[in-house]
Amino acid sequence: MTDTADTTEAAGTTDWQAWQDSWDRQQEWYMPDREERFRVMLDMVEALVGPAPRVLDLACGTGSITDRVLRRFPEATSTGVDLDPALLTIAEGHFAGDGRVTFVTADLKDPNWRAALPHDRYDAILTATALHWLHSEDLAVLYGQLAPLLAPGGVFMNADHMPDPATPRIGAAERAHRHAGMDRAKAAGAVDWREWWDLAGADPALTEHVKRRFEIYGEHADGDTPSEAWHAEALRAAGFAEARTVWRSPSDALVLGLK
Template sequence: MGAPTVDWQAWQDSWDRQQEWYLPDREERFRVMLDMVEALVGPEPRVLDLACGTGSISDRVLRRLPKARTVGVDRDPALLALARGHFAGDARAEFVSADLSDPAWSDALPLPGGPFDAVLTATALHWMLTEPLRGLYGQVAGLVREGGVFMNADHMPDESAPRVHAAVRAFERARQERVRREGELDWGSWWTALAGEPALRDVVEERFALFGNPAVVANDHNDEEFQPPSWHAATMREVGFAESTTVWCSPTDGLVLGLR
């Protein structure tokens, strides 16, 4: 009997549905992100997929821009296993393991082609507190070529309208509960399902040893310090980007672009 096989596409689809449980406008954010890439650096970019997870950004970049090349970086061994399995045999995409909280994380990147045309990240950096995130932005500025772009799409609430945000949170909780009753997985349930995949059991256990099991850890993300889009734009300018602006937003999330 051979080794168990993994349906990589099915797990990518499952990841997307789980993320959409939290972010129903996720694909719209990706569309705007790729519009900006194509508009500012052209149809053949060299892209750093920062905190890449399963490679969601790389997947969308390469489907829309077939001559692009991507490098994904993440620390999560289980998500990297899904990314590598999904892109196996595709020479346009490669993935490396690195801890973004380590000041030397960029040493792991393959840089024979020089700085990147675009550094892209989505729903990934919110686990960093404000000052470490500021430091990471400074490192990213050194990885983007002149005229290149950095974009971060993430949770960026502007708490200056508390009644609006309270109403939005209540609305979203009701939507999520409705979708959950229809059988969709949330963050913890998705990880429980992945742990049941025989070929991935060891790498999921490795992930749990690093970060904890999301099904039993009450909160494995930063929920203390979230900054509004204006902070992200100002910080990008402070660390060396010539221009920065919000190119998409919702009441709770934003997509901020820095032009080097």
């Protein structure tokens, strides 16, 4: 086991910006249009709640959403919540000293997870490529927990894998095309998800956090990927006044719920 003093010393010299950047590059290997969905997400935040929102970055990972929120909206504040100790360590290192940002460790399957948050109300709750780790039943429960956290007129957005079950041939063609592009990127030196975690586990500042992360989550998500129509209907059932898709690719969508 890594000595605590050695881990602390390594963390003090770790380039957290580089780890954040490498996470983004790894995610873009799977989703080359990732920045486009973030742009639309922030466009809708500005349109609906203005340029100085209090944001809840849900299942925040390394803080990719928070990073983009603060670059576009310098007067915003953000609370990042996640259970992954490795990704949270990177996020905390990356945003160290920024008083606009708070991070909370919480399990979204815990009925009391909201008690760990520093605020009772948020203008925007944002999440991307994370909630597919939950089964639909758990996700519907979570949606019901999110509505009371939003101020009147507040907005929730979820960008995630939302394939259309009614168009299987289109979906298959898109997957084949995307995988061909991934293969080309891989040949050019791109790092995939498993390789990224191997690299993170080899960093003394992250070794124990990565080990703990796999103890919590295992190797793969155990959730499912319901359609965008399911998400919109579940949000309306959870108390959102309006819900609809505001962006989509052939395989992913960004669904917005308005309080």
